[in-house]
Amino acid sequence: TEQVHECRDNGYLLSSRKIGSGTFSKVYLAYATHERLQHSPKLVAIKIISTAEAPVEFSQKFLPCEIASLNATYKHLNVVQLYETYQNNQRSYLVLELAARGDLLEHINAVSEHPGRPGLEEEARRLFWQLVSAVAHCHSSGIVHRDLKCENILLDDQGLLKLTDFGFANRSGLRNSLLSTFCGSVAYTAPEILMSKKHNGEQADLWSLGIILYAMVTGKRPFKERRPHHMLHLTRRGPTSGYSCEPLPTECQDLIRGLLELRPRARLDVQQVAAHCWMLPAAHALFPHHAQLVARWAGAPSRVGRSLAPRCPS
């Protein structure tokens, strides 16, 4: 009842429909009242965090980081939008863009029940393109996500992909500053983090993209392991025996291998992924002007001194 009143006082009608929950949070469907419509659309998701019950570190570090990251990445079609926040000494409320069609893991599981369905590769390409676009936007806004996984990728009613859960996100900061904290889920975690090395957050996000792409196109995760040491062992074995790319088209295999590259500096960067030849049909279909951009990039030296011309397996 208190939560209903607190939302009402801030201009939102909280419904009884719970659409998700996290460790210290519950997410409800809500309606904006007339006076809030200039801040948000009619239907929103309100994430209610019990700050009184959460550890101090969560309320003072992770929650402010989540809000700051959502503010920094505001206004991208494929990143969940944070419209506003309000709080008291018991709870914090985040008014978020609604993505009502569940998460990517549920979608992959539903789709894998129909293996060989025509158009599956096209759908994976279309969704992965949107994910790459979201991650590129975060990185160029100075934010590394650090917990990229299928459960943190939502779909909305129009089938658009929305990246969410910035609870572990951080500023990428100075170009050469390296992170050392372990975040995220073992199955999606880059080997350099599993080895407790100082790492570049952007390169670690790119590894997670490789795991997600593999899951999208095969319906399985490449490494099914929860224990960091065993996971590290599997990643070292790589495509030869750790996971198989065999039935996939050659271009897609090349992209996955470029992302699941053990050496972070040899891993593809986000621009190279966007310009990879497996991605190009999605770029052409969604953003015809992207083709011109790629053409302009082609041949231009990238940050790491490699050509940005569309990469294709030889």
Ligand SMILES: Nc1ncnc2c1ncn2[C@@H]1O[C@H](COP(=O)(O)OP(=O)(O)OP(=O)(O)O)[C@@H](O)[C@H]1O
């Ligand atoms: N904007 C949204 N639209 C629709 N559903 C959402 C939205 N945000 C979150 N959810 C649902 O609520 C769940 C929990 O949200 P979220 O992952 O942001 O919470 P969390 O507290 O950070 O979770 P965790 O403790 O697992 O990291 C999500 O898995 C999703 O099902």
